[in-house]
Structure formats: structure tokens, C-alpha cells
Amino acid sequence: MADNTRFTTEELVGRFEDRRDVKNLMGKYVVSMLLKKESTMLKNFWSKKSDICLGVNEGYYQGTEAIGAYYKSIDKYTIATRDLLVKLFPKQTAGKTQEQLYGIGPFEDRCINNAVVEIAADGKSAKGMWASLGNVTDVTTRGPVSHWVCATYAADFILEDEKWKIWHLLYLEDVRSPAGYNWSEGKNPFAELPDFALMAAVSLAQPNVKKVLRERYSLNRPFTKLPRIPEPYNTFAETFSYGI
Amino acid sequence: MTKKLSKSYFTEDERILRVWDIEDIKDLMARRGFYIASEMHREELNDLWVTSPEYRKTASLGSNLGYYVGMDDIANYYVVKHTEDRQKLLDACCAANPAVKNHRDNLGYGCMTFHPVSTALVVLSDDGHTARGNWYVIGQDSTWQPGGPASCRWSNDKLAVDFVKENGKWKIWHLVIANDIQVEASKTLNDKPTIAPPGSDPAEVEFNAGDPTVRMLTHNKVLNWSDNYPTEPEAYFHFDDKDSYGPEGHPKYEKYQEK
Numbered sequence: 416m417a418d419n420t421r422f423t424t425e426e427l428v429g430r431f432e433d434r435r436d437v438k439n440l441m442g443k444y445v446v447s448m449l450l451k452k453e454s455t456m457l458k459n460f461w462s463k464k465s466d467i468c469l470g471v472n473e474g475y476y477q478g479t480e481a482i483g484a485y486y487k488s489i490d491k492y493t494i495a496t497r498d499l500l501v502k503l504f505p506k507q508t509a510g511k512t513q514e515q516l517y518g519i520g521p522f523e524d525r526c527i528n529n530a531v532v533e534i535a536a537d538g539k540s541a542k543g544m545w546a547s548l549g550n551v552t553d554v555t556t557r558g559p560v561s562h563w564v565c566a567t568y569a570a571d572f573i574l575e576d577e578k579w580k581i582w583h584l585l586y587l588e589d590v591r592s593p594a595g596y597n598w599s600e601g602k603n604p605f606a607e608l609p610d611f612a613l614m615a616a617v618s619l620a621q622p623n624v625k626k627v628l629r630e631r632y633s634l635n636r637p638f639t640k641l642p643r644i645p646e647p648y649n650t651f652a653e654t655f656s657y658g659i
Numbered sequence: 660m661t662k663k664l665s666k667s668y669f670t671e672d673e674r675i676l677r678v679w680d681i682e683d684i685k686d687l688m689a690r691r692g693f694y695i696a697s698e699m700h701r702e703e704l705n706d707l708w709v710t711s712p713e714y715r716k717t718a719s720l721g722s723n724l725g726y727y728v729g730m731d732d733i734a735n736y737y738v739v740k741h742t743e744d745r746q747k748l749l750d751a752c753c754a755a756n757p758a759v760k761n762h763r764d765n766l767g768y769g770c771m772t773f774h775p776v777s778t779a780l781v782v783l784s785d786d787g788h789t790a791r792g793n794w795y796v797i798g799q800d801s802t803w804q805p806g807g808p809a810s811c812r813w814s815n816d817k818l819a820v821d822f823v824k825e826n827g828k829w830k831i832w833h834l835v836i837a838n839d840i841q842v843e844a845s846k847t848l849n850d851k852p853t854i855a856p857p858g859s860d861p862a863e864v865e866f867n868a869g870d871p872t873v874r875m876l877t878h879n880k881v882l883n884w885s886d887n888y889p890t891e892p893e894a895y896f897h898f899d900d901k902d903s904y905g906p907e908g909h910p911k912y913e914k915y916q917e918k
Contacts, residue, residue, distance in 0.1 A: 419676065420827065424672045427675045427678075428675055431675070528777040529775035529777070530685075532686070546692060546696075546775030548797060565799065567696075589771055590773075592844075597808045597811050597843070598801070633769075634807040635768075637768055638698065638766060638767030638768055640699075641693055641696050644690060
């Protein structure tokens with residue numbers, strides 16, 4: 416929490432708007448995953464800087480190309496899922512175009528709450544951290560599997576052409592466990608289904624910087640703190656980064 | 660409580676500062692959510708709770724079964740007892756698995772706590788010195804158990820908090836964590852007894868074991884929200900103990916004192 420007495424009334428209004436815009440940006444980001452808009456996420460939400468990165472449990476997608484390839488691989492998965500479900504459910508999907516059917520199957524509700532946002536005193540960058548308790552349904556070789564997901568988002572933002580953009584983003588899961596099962600066991604209780612065997616050929620792009628950023632929770636996970644919480648700061652050079 | 664003043668009572672400068680007061684309070688409670696997930700209980704009390712002697716004495720941490728009052732009692736429960744409980748768990752864990760080192764850094768081995776806040780409702784006093792808020796938490800507590808699996812529980816809580824401004828910074832003064840549901844992740848609510856006796860849930864047992872300063876049933880979750888405690892904050896001019904989320908603000912506190 417920055418010391419508000421150092422800012423003028425006009426500056427405080429502007430900083431409130433910045434904070435609101437940063438929250439809206441992250442809200443739009445997670446809703447875009449729900450709406451399967453991965454094909455536009457790089458363009459819509461990310462900075463044009465060369466050092467952008469997206470960190471997940473298994474490592475970083477570093478640079479525009481790697482992040483673009485990641486979203487593209489999700490797009491391919493969404494298409495493959497649609498094509499398989501159209502084949503398996505011809506009656507229910509009849510009469511709809513491929514575009515209309517894009518996104519059927521997977522469900523990615525990674526809603527965010529618990530926002531901590533710090534706008535730099537110079538107004539050029541911001542940092543934020545959110546908790547996410549979501550429900551993610553993947554269409555897999557075992558058919559559709561619904562998971563509870565507990566995760567943390569932590570991000571650096573930068574003001575570009577008067578718009579807030581994501582600079583560095585961490586999305587770190589603690590839990591990704593089939594709904595209705597104990598999440599300390601890491602078990603997938605469902606059997607492989609021959610009808611869904613085609614999904615074995617679909618995989619997401621892997622991080623180009625492989626590094627375990629966070630181990631998911633299990634009975635034998637040593638205690639693991641969350642990423643550092645944003646603190647008030649003047650310029651980005653003065654604070655820590657969620658990037659590599 | 661005095662009727663809330665209209666917006667026109669405040670100048671433009673005051674209004675934006677009041678907007679930020681509420682932002683800062685929401686931020687404070689979100690920080691608390693992350694502190695808990697990182698087991699930073701001591702840091703939470705140092706950074707986010709009241710520090711001046713006047714408020715330390717009356718600070719309180721409440722649950723369904725009573726209150727710890729005063730920062731010393733709160734710290735004895737929330738930091739000392741919690742650390743002792745974690746140490747006992749680590750001792751058992753090391754006994755079961757010699758590969759795990761019995762070292763302070765390993766406290767919390769096989770455990771995870773996640774209590775993010777949502778649904779904020781914050782009311783700032785007209786005098787600007789205090790504020791009151793409610794939040795809802797859909798959280799979870801995962802605890803190592805010998806032989807596994809861990810005890811993984813959903814935990815739904817309503818938080819009710821009084822804040823006070825100390826040296827220009829908002830601090831937690833009274834906090835009530837009113838639990839509605841504790842249920843194992845692999846079970847359905849139907850698996851639980853229709854009427855579970857108060858104090859039968861693990862979080863309540865843990866709270867009670869720390870010897871609360873004021874032992875009283877503050878919220879009977881068997882009756883859902885029919886007891887309406889903690890209440891929703893309403894507009895007010897300045898703080899009154901009788902309306903607080905400390906023990907004095909509970910409608911049955913006088914009866915408790917008579918006993």
C-alpha cells in the first residue's frame with residue numbers, strides 16, 4: 416500500500432484508474448481463457464517488449480515467439496477437441512458451422528480474486544498478484560475430466576501507448592485434481608477411453624526455459640511459500656521482477 | 660450509530676482519499692490471504708494488525724467458538740500454538756519418513772492453506788478513523804497425515820473485520836472468522852451428519868484447544884445464518900464498541916459476562 420499523501424488529488428484519481436485498468440486487464444485475460452480466445456491473447460494483452468515471459472509450474476515461455484507458440488498449441492487442442500466431439504456427437508452438433516462449434520468441450524474457469532495491486536510511483540509500471548480457485552475441464556484420452564484448480568497469478572505490467580499490458584506473468588498451480596477426489600494423491604481415477612484415443616496426438620507447447628517454478632501440492636511436498644507479494648515502489652528498477 | 664453523511668458533505672479531495680482508504684483496506688485483506696498461504700502468521704500480526712498499545716489491548720481474533728483478546732493472547736494462539744502444532748506434525752512426519760529433515764524450514768511439510776478473499780463489503784466511518792468490512796472465503800486446508808492421504812478440506816468462511824487507521828495506515832483491529840462449512844474434498848456434504856454438534860469440525864477443535872480468552876458460541880452454523888452473526892456493516896459516523904466485531908459487539912456478550 417503506497418503512501419497516498421505523497422500524491423495530489425488528480426494523481427490519486429489517475430492511480431485509482433490505473434489500478435482499475437490493471438484489474439480489468441487480468442479479468443479479461445482469465446475470461447479470454449474461458450471463451451477460448453487464445454488466438455488473440457498475445458496481441459490483446461501482452462507488451463511488445465522483447466523480454467516478455469509467461470511462467471508456469473514447469474518453466475518459462477520466454478519471448479514473443481514462445482508465448483505465441485503456447486497459445487497456438489491451445490488453439491490446435493481446441494480445434495482437435497471440436498473435431499473429435501463432432502465425430503462422437505453428430506446429432507447434437509449438426510447444423511452448426513466449425514466456427515460456431517469452436518470451443519465445445521473444454522471449460523476453463525480460472526476466475527481470480529484476492530487482488531493485491533501496486534502502481535509504481537512513476538506510473539509507468541505495476542505489479543499484481545491474484546488467487547484463483549477454478550474449475551478446468553479438459554477433454555483427454557480418458558474423456559472429459561473436470562479438475563479443481565487452486566493457483567496464484569503474479570504479474571508485472573507496463574504502460575504502453577497509454578494502455579496497460581502484461582510484461583511478465585506467473586501462473587502457478589498448487590492443485591489440479593479431479594473433482595471429487597483427495598488432491599494430495601495426484602491420482603487420475605478415470606480409465607482410458609478408446610473413443611478419445613485421438614487426443615493422445617494433441618499436446619501443448621512446452622516452456623522453452625525448463626525449470627520447476629512450483630511443485631504442485633502432494634502429501635510429500637515440502638512447505639512452499641507463494642511468490643513474493645508486491646510492495647510499494649517508485650520505479651521498476653527499484654523493485655523485484657516476476658520475470659526470469 | 661449515526662446516519663451516514665451524504666457524499667456532498669465531503670470535499671473532492673476528501674472523497675478521493677476515502678476512495679483510496681477502501682482500496683487500501685481491500686488490499687490489506689488480500690495481503691492477509693497471501694500471508695496465510697505462506698504461513699507468515701508472525702509477519703501478519705506484525706505488518707497487518709494494530710501495533711499501538713491502546714489498540715493492542717483490545718484487538719481480537721474470533722471464531723464460531725469465542726475470541727482471543729489482546730495481541731498477546733492472539734499471538735500465543737495464532738503464532739505460538741500454530742508453530743507448536745506444525746512442529747508436532749513435522750515430528751510425526753519425520754518419524755514416518757526419515758528422509759524428511761526435522762528442521763524449522765520444514766514446518767508445514769505436506770501442508771497447504773489457501774484462503775483467498777472475495778465479495779468485499781467495506782464501510783468507512785464518516786470520521787475516517789475506522790472502517791468495517793465483510794468478506795467471503797472459499798478456501799481449503801490440506802494437512803499431512805501419517806500414511807496419507809492428506810486431510811484435504813474445503814473451508815467456507817465469512818470474515819468480519821474492524822479496521823483502525825494508525826499513523827496513516829489501516830490495520831486489523833478485530834477479526835471474526837465465522838466458519839460455515841468444513842468438508843473433506845473427497846466427500847460430499849451429504850456424507851456429513853445433518854446436525855453436527857458445534858465444535859465438532861477440525862478448525863473449531865483447533866481454535867478451542869488454544870484456550871480462547873472469551874469462550875462463547877458466537878455463530879452456530881447448524882442454524883446457518885439465522886443467528887445473523889457477524890452482521891453486515893452499516894453506515895456509521897464513529898466507532899462504538901457495542902457495534903464492533905470484538906466480543907463486546909456480540910449480542911450475547913452481556914449474558915456471557917453474567918455467567
